[in-house]
Amino acid sequence: MDRAVARHRGLTAGVALAAVPLAFLAVFFAWPVAAIVRLGVGQGGVGDALVDGDTWGLVGFTLAQAAASTLVAVAAGLPVAFLLARVPGSGVVRAAVLVPFVLPTVVVGLAFKALLPGGGPVAIVLANAFFNVAVVARTVGGLWAHLDRRAEEAARSLGASRLRAFTSVTLPALTPALGSAAAIVFLFCATSFGVVLLLGGSDYRTLETEIYLRTVELLDLPGAAALSLVQFVAVVSVLVIGAVARRKREGALRLRGRVEALRRPVGGEWFAAAAGYAVVALLAIPIVTLVLRSFEGGFAGYRALSGTGYRGSLSVTGFEAALNSVRVATDATLLALLLGVSASVALVVLGRSRVRPGVVESLDTALMLPLGVSAVTVGFGYLVTLDALPGDLRTSGALVPLAQALVVAPLVVRTLLPVLRSVDERLRQAAASLGAGPWRVWREVDIPLAGRSLLAAAAFGYVVALGEFGATSFLVRPDTATLPVVVGRLVGRPGELNNQMAYAACTLLMLVTVAIALLVERLRVRGVGEF
Template sequence: MSARALGLLGLALLPLVFLGLFFAWPVASILGLGLRDGGVLDVLTSADTWRLVGFTVGQAAAATAVAVLAGMPLAYVLARCALPGMGLLRVLIVVPFVLPTVVVGLAFRALLPDGGVLSIVLANAFFNVAVVARTVGGLWAHTDRRAEEAARALGASRWRAFTSVVLPAIAPAIGSAAAVVFLFCATSFGVVLMLGGARFRTLETEIYLRTVELFDLPGAAALSVLQVAAVLAVLVIGAVARRRRETALALRRSVETARRPVGGEWAVVAAACLVLVGLMVPVIGLVARSLSGGVDGYLALAGQGDSNTLQVPALETVQNSLRAATDATLLAMALGVTSAVVLSQVRRGRRVLGEALDVALMVPLGVSAVTVGFGYLITLGDLPVLVPLAQALVITPLIVRTVLPVLRAIDERLRQAAGTLGANPLRVWREVDLALAGRSLVAAAGFGYVVALGEFGATSFLARPEAPTLPVAIGRLISRPGVLNNQMAYAACVLLMLVTVAAVVVIERLRTTAVGEF
């Protein structure tokens, strides 16, 4: 084994040990507890179970399709168009991602009172459009424009040039984004409960009910095993599909590839605007709701709510949120970047190994927060440290997904050339990979930060009472009677949006000044 291979193996150990300790062990323990008593076959052979699987996969696939279709025009505009307001657009589209599910659930119930499945699909897509726009936009911005221009010059229609030149180049990013969105939608919990009016059940809601309400651990474990199996199947299919598509691209500076749209491109811009309007409707509804009683809700944010609903003033929870998100993002960046480097390198030769690590990193996104949470409880105890760890589990795969397509698209010959010229592996990484992918790294950190800010599932499960995060505080305010609590909840949502916007703006600044433009 060469020194280089050893080094890679060493790097790979960091994410593997983390995953093993903070994911595989707890999940295996809780499943083991449930499966010990048998009864799994009953669950697996029940028609009810398979209806659950069908609905879970079906609604997630539909939501993923909607999110991809809606996200593509935005990705195009972000990547290819030099128009005023691009910075604002980049910031606005991430806002939905941080909104607490309970608030979005209420907003969609107000917009589509008898929505049922349609509103579940739309709400899940609403949350995830940003994943598509940012992941795909990230790679698209760096793909060479001249290839498609050549195709056009040779007589290809705009559509033909897109499908035969652009699409193959950005397909890995689309696949990546779709996989992430699918997992988010398949495990979405609050939205399904609220909008399904409890009539529509998914594996996720059923695992929760069986574990918490009915204490049917064998049943819950059987469903969790199914969930893991389904997630693995989707990821493996995704990996196989990606394998055939990923090719080295001549990456370009994004300023070189963006320009003012011409002709038919305006149609795509118009589509993007339409999507943006769609995304902003619930957001504006929330802002309006927060102001329905004047500014009382906002003024009350300095306090703890009607009859001290919160244990600390609402404003203080902002600080908790920022602190927890910073911890989680740093941890996830360390894990995510290490993993992405390993994955981009291991690809040649030991492909299967690399893909196994890739899939392993994604699995936590598709496994029930209830399973993970109870698993933590019986293995790691109730240590406060768990919040950033649990958040890092969710963010790491997102970082890998954002950075990896760019790293993989780097032409290997560049690295070889650097090596030939005498650079050691670290230097090669610095001069080639970091130089080309630095911008994506910062973008990934920014997105990870936003996800951590809005993360609710694991946090509400593990957060300490004296340090609630802003989403946890919103959840608490909205689940109490009283006009003031309600107004405060909506005002706190707007505050969360503002904090998110501010965080994204700061990180975007960092991206252009510190890392340099590429």
């Protein structure tokens, strides 16, 4: 009877906590997106857009570049994952591979534009892969570090080569993590905006950039709605695949054996280690190129960016744009933490209350949806719907933090949730047996163990908000432009000084991002493969 009462209380608490993020998603995500789709369907243009050959050409290029980028990211990320899992002293490598992932998309796009001036599909694929190597390396490396080596050593003792032992023993064990990482990378690449906008130009467009073009420049709402529907179906499919792979991975982590100490590579393992170090060196090339380009004219770009004797056609100086970025990122991160923590705790509580796994996975998938739906669709939906709320948020400065919180909150969930789920249930039972109630158990056991992960989630979410470009470029006013928006505007303008200012702004934004990325690395929870 006591267990039944405890389970009922846990279920009630889980539902109450889940109501907070779900209500936010309903008002600031589902409602605006549904409004755009409804308007598009109402104008009768969705059917025409779906039978248009150009639409399916966009779909084909979107999926092709996402698939190619995913393959490159997986191939480059595997040797780096080996470094993180099997080579001692890889803390610097761990921090280094995280930097590309948290860099703003406009910074990555501009870096590859400097490296490959012609742009095009190859540049898009390489830039998207550069952006996502960290996802593969850290996700796969986390599971790889927990695999029991005795099975691989047994295969070696039976005469298998190191390559045969890897392909027949280790690789199948890594499949759940590889599937999860590949699904996430494919999702990020399929919805890439800043990279494709800067490197694709008018010749190479994806669904995301085409939705932006049709909404902002052509005012083709039915066409944009049709593309949003296609993108939504693709996103849900990828999220379902990722959720299944993630569940298998978490099960593998719970069933793992003892963790052996790291040792130096031996024999053929040196080749994998060398490949990993080579990938890390290649990741540094675009960043170094960008920094060098920012100094081509001396400090002219930095002086102009600071507003010293120059403002040009921008409504803000670089310093003002930096302050706007910090203010918006702070507001978005605080809101995302509230939503992400509530959602993570709700998912854990519902799971411990023995709710059907399908219900918990459906809630988890719903929380991830904002990562894959067009930021332009959400932003335009805000302008269409939010006048119905008190205060007319369309003219409020809170509009951009609300949109950014939609992107950051799922990342907070992905950072915090695996840690909360890995808390040893015996510790919680011991606290309960000593008379602690459910909330005190959370306060005394779960929160202290997840504290560093929560700080890491806050820092990681902050740098993502700091560099967010898609929704911000659509919603921000000229006098409140952030640094990524300033970079995007400068890139599209002629003149050497504008280019120097763009590279200088990217370098400053990158330095802030790197500093916070290093903070994320210091705060990370050891033994957890997720970000």
